[in-house]
Amino acid sequence: MTNRVNFGNLDGSSYGLKVSKPGIDVFSAAPGDLLFDSTSAGLLRVRGSYIVDLTPGTDISATITHNLGVIPIILWNGTASTTGYTTISSNLVIRSDSSKVFIIKPGSYNASIRVSFHLLTQVV
Numbered sequence: 001m002t003n004r005v006n007f008g009n010l011d012g013s014s015y016g017l018k019v020s021k022p023g024i025d026v027f028s029a030a031p032g033d034l035l036f037d038s039t040s041a042g043l044l045r046v047r048g049s050y051i052v053d054l055t056p057g058t059d060i061s062a063t064i065t066h067n068l069g070v071i072p073i074i075l076w077n078g079t080a081s082t083t084g085y086t087t088i089s090s091n092l093v094i095r096s097d098s099s100k101v102f103i104i105k106p107g108s109y110n111a112s113i114r115v116s117f118h119l120l121t122q123v124v
Contacts, residue, residue, distance in 0.1 A: 003027055014039060044120040047072060052103060054113040064101045066119055071096055076117035080109070 006018045006026045016038035020026040024033040031037065038045070047068055054060045066072070078092050093104040094117065103115055 010039065039123060041123055043123045044073065045123050046118050047121050048119040049117070050101075050119075051114065051116045054103070054105060054115065056110050056112060058108045059104070059106055060109060060113070061102065061104045062115075064103070065099060066096070066101060067099050068119065068121060069098055070121055071098055072119035072121050074101065074117050074119060076115060078113060078115045080111040080113050 002020075002023055003025050004020045004022070008015060010016050010018065017036065018026050018029070018034055018038070019036040020029040021033050021035055026034070031040070034040075037043075048066055050064055052062050052064065054062055074094055074096055076094055091106060092113070092115070093102075093106070094115070095102050096119070101117070101119070105113060
């Protein structure tokens, strides 16, 4: 049986996923013989995952340092709670520069807010 999937530690120093074409051993496959290669240029890689809890108040905010050196794509989910968390989507601002993520909830808010997010960058 041919080895077609390599997932996890690919070469002793990098992690990812490679899938070869039928009949091609993934460990010796040329780039053109791979159906998927998470290390190839153009794909996105998760570079960090975070959970931030914001306390109730007025104009609440948080700053998280990531030091990626590039502006990442941010995938996020925000929830608010006075007793149990429910999804929020309005009036929450999340932005980033090349070293920090800024989370801002303008106005007055009487519930705790939990923001979970992932930072993604393009593989080059």
